[in-house]
Amino acid sequence: MTLAQVNALDRAAFVATLGGVFEHSPWVADAAWPGRPFASLDALHVAMVAAMRGAPEEAQLALVRAHPELAGKAAIRGELTADSTEEQSGAGLTNCSPREFARLHALNRAYHVKFGFPFILAIKGLDREAIIIRFAERFEHDRATEWEEALKQIAKIARFRLEAMIEG
Template identity: 65%
Template structure:
């Protein structure tokens, strides 16, 4: 779909089309809709990111928690969104060895226990090893630092998804 086509959509269609850009959070697209027409894809992404930045802490936390664990239970059960499945596949997370799955499971558990939400990373440009290394390193961060990093990573994921949708 082109940017011109997105700009021409009514609120319901716009929200339906872009509702998955921010994982399971169509409210982001819905709140960005009134700012149409967007001059560029970057402007659309900036508007959606601003919606997230202006959201309540509870809404931001819900957005973060809407993301699945990497190579987690939802992935193993085949319950990921199409975007998440493609992203995790692209990073090779569906091809982990038994040892890698065990390490990811332990890191996911440690991360969730410490921070109260799943580890989030835009996996493009990463492989299993670099993702595992990032998870281990970020466990040393504070909760506030990780909340901010999770939101940065979510914005990056949204940017990648928007580019793919309009390519």
């Protein structure tokens, strides 16, 4: 799909097309729609990130919590979105050794206990080892720092997804 085609979509089609860019959160696309026409992919991304950032904290928290754990229960049960499945598979998380899987499971649990939301990382271009290292490093953060990092990572994930969907 081209950016011109995206700009030509009515609100319902725009939300249906871009509603999954932010995990299980079509409200982000809906909030960005009035900014059409977008001059560039960058402008579309900026509008969507602004919608996310401008939302009440409860909506942001729901968005953060909509993201699946890396190599977590949803992946095991086959319940990930197509985008999340592709991202986790591309990083090799579907091929974890038992030791790596146990480590990721423990990190997911401990992270959620400490911060109250899942660990979010834009994993495109990373391998399992790099993901585990980043996971462990971010335990050193306080909640406010990690909250900000989660939103930055979500914006980065959204950018990757937009680039995969929209030509040019």
